[in-house]
Amino acid sequence: MAERISSFVLILVSVYVFWSSLKYGIGAPVEPGPGLMPMLASLLVFSLSSGLLIKEMVKAGNHRGKGDASGLGRYGKPAILVAGIVAYSWLLELLGFITVTFPLLVLMFSITEPGKWRRNLLISVAITLVSFAFFRFLQVTLPIGIFHIGW
Numbered sequence: 001m002a003e004r005i006s007s008f009v010l011i012l013v014s015v016y017v018f019w020s021s022l023k024y025g026i027g028a029p030v031e032p033g034p035g036l037m038p039m040l041a042s043l044l045v046f047s048l049s050s051g052l053l054i055k056e057m058v059k060a061g062n063h064r065g066k067g068d069a070s071g072l073g074r075y076g077k078p079a080i081l082v083a084g085i086v087a088y089s090w091l092l093e094l095l096g097f098i099t100v101t102f103p104l105l106v107l108m109f110s111i112t113e114p115g116k117w118r119r120n121l122l123i124s125v126a127i128t129l130v131s132f133a134f135f136r137f138l139q140v141t142l143p144i145g146i147f148h149i150g151w
Contacts (some may be wrong), residue, residue, distance in 0.1 A: 006078035007053035008020075013082055014046040017089055027140075034140055077111050084108065096145025097135075101130045 029032030105124035
């Protein structure tokens, strides 16, 4: 049941992110716009969540436990991840790409791999900087936010 609810919520969030990314403009294949990657990410999340929802609806019998070892319960991790993604979409323009992407990645890695803080921080920094450099290489204008972090 938890997978069905989280899949449905992720489908709704991906539709919201898809429509929000259109206002930034997706550009052209030769010159991608700032809305292209959020749009592609939302399509990926939509596809994976839809597949999981269909799989769970077709699956017969429900033999899952009541909780997990983290103490967050069945709905804790998906709820935190969805809240993080929604906050990311709201804060991206205000605070800037680097300022918002890094904490989101730390949150995501900490939920999936708790107790490995040094590794989570290092991977989050690396992914944030590499993705920022990649977008700059593609000449995509990223939000720099009120802190003006970026070039």
